Amino acid sequence: MKFCPACGAPVVLRKPQDDHRERYICTACAAIHYQNPRMIVGTIPEWQDGRILLCLRAIEPRRGLWTLPAGFMENDETTWQGAARETLEEANARVQVHELFGLYNMAYINQVHLLFRATLLDLDFSPGVESVEVKLFGEEEIPWEQLAFRPVRHTLENYFADRKRGQFTLHSGDLAPPVRSA
Amino acid sequence: MKFCPACGAPVVLRKPQDDHRERYICTACAAIHYQNPRMIVGTIPEWQDGRILLCLRAIEPRRGLWTLPAGFMENDETTWQGAARETLEEANARVQVHELFGLYNMAYINQVHLLFRATLLDLDFSPGVESVEVKLFGEEEIPWEQLAFRPVRHTLENYFADRKRGQFTLHSGDLAPPVRSA
Numbered sequence: 001m002k003f004c005p006a007c008g009a010p011v012v013l014r015k016p017q018d019d020h021r022e023r024y025i026c027t028a029c030a031a032i033h034y035q036n037p038r039m040i041v042g043t044i045p046e047w048q049d050g051r052i053l054l055c056l057r058a059i060e061p062r063r064g065l066w067t068l069p070a071g072f073m074e075n076d077e078t079t080w081q082g083a084a085r086e087t088l089e090e091a092n093a094r095v096q097v098h099e100l101f102g103l104y105n106m107a108y109i110n111q112v113h114l115l116f117r118a119t120l121l122d123l124d125f126s127p128g129v130e131s132v133e134v135k136l137f138g139e140e141e142i143p144w145e146q147l148a149f150r151p152v153r154h155t156l157e158n159y160f161a162d163r164k165r166g167q168f169t170l171h172s173g174d175l176a177p178p179v180r181s182a
Numbered sequence: 183m184k185f186c187p188a189c190g191a192p193v194v195l196r197k198p199q200d201d202h203r204e205r206y207i208c209t210a211c212a213a214i215h216y217q218n219p220r221m222i223v224g225t226i227p228e229w230q231d232g233r234i235l236l237c238l239r240a241i242e243p244r245r246g247l248w249t250l251p252a253g254f255m256e257n258d259e260t261t262w263q264g265a266a267r268e269t270l271e272e273a274n275a276r277v278q279v280h281e282l283f284g285l286y287n288m289a290y291i292n293q294v295h296l297l298f299r300a301t302l303l304d305l306d307f308s309p310g311v312e313s314v315e316v317k318l319f320g321e322e323e324i325p326w327e328q329l330a331f332r333p334v335r336h337t338l339e340n341y342f343a344d345r346k347r348g349q350f351t352l353h354s355g356d357l358a359p360p361v362r363s364a
Contacts, residue, residue: 003190005183006185007185008185008192011187020271036254036256039221074203075219075292076289077219077289080356099352099354100282105260105261107260107263108258110258170281174260
């Protein structure tokens with residue numbers, strides 16, 4: 001941020017009184033502009049035979065890899081509404097959203113990922129604009145080596161383990177920046 | 183938002199291609215400025231005798247009412263770190279943060295409240311700048327009629343009920359705008 005979104009004057013990075021960190025403050029109107037983490041909301045859409053709906057990404061990041069339907073939560077919606085909306089946008093799939101299942105912090109990119117259990121309501125799904133392909137996978141068919149994001153992998157692993165023991169509980173964790181090979 | 187935070191030119195509210203809602207778009211550099219909900223993170227700090235730490239608010243909103251320590255999650259931290267930081271700031275209290283206990287959507291103000299169970303580590307607490315008083319309350323001492331926010335009330339009710347039955351589970355809900363008497 002270089003300019004004040006309210007009045008257009010330059011901002012400076014400075015610690016306001018009684019605050020513990022620097023904020024962007026307008027040099028003209030003195031408005032303080034806070035910046036906060038964003039939520040990624042999505043679902044684990046399960047069909048009645050136990051298969052899970054995954055989307056093959058048509059866009060970066062991680063184009064050509066499989067993911068659970070998820071995306072940035074928007075203003076004016078709840079986490080459940082956001083998760084259902086993303087499922088509709090990415091897979092043209094209608095779901096009933098249940099309880100939160102996965103909470104993953106990715107502090108290095110200022111994101112919190114919230115994945116919800118969900119029941120897929122019908123088989124009338126198809127790729128949305130951000131997907132190349134949308135497909136149901138049984139546990140033994142999951143493309144583990146072609147998953148797009150680590151929260152997706154953790155969530156699917158925990159989901160199948162919990163389903164096996166007959167009880168779903170919330171799983172959470174912190175993810176550090178991925179280590180990339182040179 | 184009236185001006186582009188990147189280049190200072192005026193923005194317009196317009197739907198980008200392939201998007202489903204209007205965004206602030208810069209008329210000069212074409213940057214799209216997304217606006218997303220914020221997270222409020224906090225704790226339910228329990229001392230070893232079962233009492234819960236509450237803070238009497240020194241500031242608006244809800245000045246003079248009691249609350250669990252909580253506040254806006256910041257960039258560069260996890261939900262747990264944010265919850266612990268808020269507890270330290272508002273009550274000068276050190277806690278060990280456990281699992282997520284309450285998730286409340288307040289879509290009408292673009293907030294998601296995340297309240298975590300926590301163990302209070304010592305009795306060396308005192309009011310932070312946003313608190314007038316900080317005090318431990320047994321279940322029968324909770325000032326139910328002087329609680330600051332609805333997520334605090336719901337969280338405390340669920341917490342005591344769960345503790346009684348010996349098992350904590352995640353509680354979540356959506357809160358509509360409060361009805362105010364004329």
